[in-house]
Amino acid sequence: MSFVRARRAVRESVSGLPRAFWWLWISTLVNRLGGFVATFMALYLTLDRGYSASYAGLVAALHGLGGVLSSLGAGVMTDRLGRRPTLLVAQASTAVSVALLGFVRDPVAIAAVAFLVGMASNASRPAVQAMMADIVRPEDRIRAFSLNYWAINLGFAVSSMAAGFIAEYSYLAGFLIEAGMTMVCAIVVFVKLPESRPQGRGTGAGDAGSAAVSLGTVLRDGRFMGVVTLSFLIALIFQQGMVGLPVAMGEAGFSAADYGMAIAVNGVLIVVLQIPVTRFIEHRDPRRLLVVSSLLAGYGFGLTAFAGSVGVFALTVCVWTLAEIVNAPTQTGLVVRLSPVHGRGRYQGMYTLSWSVASLVAPLMSGIVIDRYGADWLWALCAVVGTVAGVGYAALMRRLPAEEPRTPEAPAPAASEATPA
Secondary structure, three states, rough: OOOHHHHHHHHHHOOEEEEHHHHHHHHHHHHHHHOOOOHHHHHHHHHOOOOOOHHHHHHHHHHHHHHHHHHHHHHHHHHHOOOOHHHHHHHHHHHHHHHOOOOOOOOOHHHHHHHHHHHHHHHHHHHHHHHHHHHOOOHHHHHHHHHHHHHHHHHHHHHHHHHHHHHHHOOHHHHHHHHHHHHHHHHHHHOOOOOOOOOOOOOOOOOOOOHHOHHHHHHHOOHHHHHOOOOOHHHHHOOOOOOOHHHHHHHHOHHHHHHHOOOHHHHHHHHHHHHHHOOOOOEEEHHHHHHHHHHHHHHHHHHHHOOHHHHHHHHHHHHHHHHHHHHHHHHHHHHHHHOOOOHHHHHHHHHHHHHHHHHHHHHHHHHHHHHOOOOEEEHHHHHHHHHHHHHHHHHHHHOOOOOOOOOOOOOOOHHHHEEOO
């Protein structure tokens, strides 16, 4: 009986979404399944090429800087050129630059190409999110963003495990496999995904024509920039799982394997719980969800100060992972809700920028705090930041604008394109 209920729950979670969404979902999954380079880049540079840890850190920083710079540019491209051309350019450029990275040997060339890889790989995010908002009905967006986030994490979990085996055989093979799979994504976009950018001018108050929506428009949107700022704070917290937590565990005498066991809980829980949790939160108040998830994130990391064993560390990971599961699709849906139809690319680009900047700031923040004050102060700071973000969401999200009705310009999913129930 439980199997029947589970099967029905899965069917209800995936039914009713347009076919174009599933091609986009498949493209995302394939892309993340081939995401080997980010996993073994540091090992490749230090063990295979013999460079120092400082140089590996510089390359990682340049990769992140490329993502920061491409966020806004890709958002503008998404609105001006369209979602499909931006995805094609981004994915084809990623494939070429990743393959090139496997062959270059000069340290300056490696750093330069890593910067290009960061730019190209991050450029697809505003286009993917804008296209998803275009093709999915407003009432289904949280579910769609959640399924996409699930695909990202499933692909990352599989690719992370595969990266170790591939690296033992050949680092170059990892670069070429990732380049090949990314090019497959570009082909899927070219063959299966039509352009979804709304044409003409919107009729609603928030749907100004494309000529009226600029980066200045985004920057002057006080409520939205407030959400971007809060998104940056939340991203700073979540980044500590990859930068602050391993350092703190190492200083406390735990091994790399211990950290691996604790952080693996994050990926497992997302894969297992993302869909059922989304069914629970799908039609609930986004303001309350974001406040609760902010507090869970902050205090989940705050509890790390009291961890003295791998089991307790894993328990704290469970707390902030639940926050991540709730926050990711809800916050992405909020960005769409606050974006004018013809400015979705620019708005998504600004939202992406908040996470890209956080990925640069978080390692510096955690390093300075741990070195000067100790890890416990870092976890206390996370609790404070989470509280500030929760209060901020509670204040900013009063009297949210209603979700827009589907306009004639937006491509509505035909009955024949819906996933069968």
